[in-house]
Amino acid sequence: MAFAALGQALVGALHLPLPGSVVGMALLWAALGAGVVRLHWIADAADGLLGxxxxxxxxxxxxxxxxxxxxxxxxxxxxxxxxxxxxxxxxxxxxxxxxxxxxxxxxxx
CATH class of the missing domain: 1.10.287 (Helix Hairpins)
Structure with missing residues (x-):
């Protein structure tokens, strides 16, 4: 939820022509790739969403x-x-x- 809110804030502040949730997902992907967020922290929630x-x-x-x-x-x-x-x-x-x-x-x- 924090990444979605951050994405929405960035879209609003920078007037980007993208949905904030998409920007938030890209930020989450970058955080996972950089090791800032560990996959096991979000694995249970991700499995539920995949359903x-x-x-x-x-x-x-x-x-x-x-x-x-x-x-x-x-x-x-x-x-x-x-x-x-x-x-x-x-x-x-x-x-x-x-x-x-x-x-x-x-x-x-």
């Missing part, structure tokens, strides 16, 4: 449409959002399959 992942795309889609003023180009944005959804779901599936592989199982090419 309802499909529902979380709805506000993100609405936020992007609001910030990008896509009123006249619904068809194009629907195509873009569908492609992003499929790409994100595919990447999440690949990542999950690699993370959940039993130890000692050789990696497939």
């Amino acid at each position: 309802i992942l499909g529902l979380l795309f709805v506000p993100a889609t609405v936020g992007f449409l609001q910030f990008l003023s896509a009123g006249a180009a619904w068809g194009l944005w629907l195509l873009v959002m569908t492609a992003a959804l499929l790409l994100g779901a595919g990447a999440a599936g690949l990542l999950a399959s690699r993370l959940l592989r039993p130890e000692g199982t050789p990696e497939r090419p």
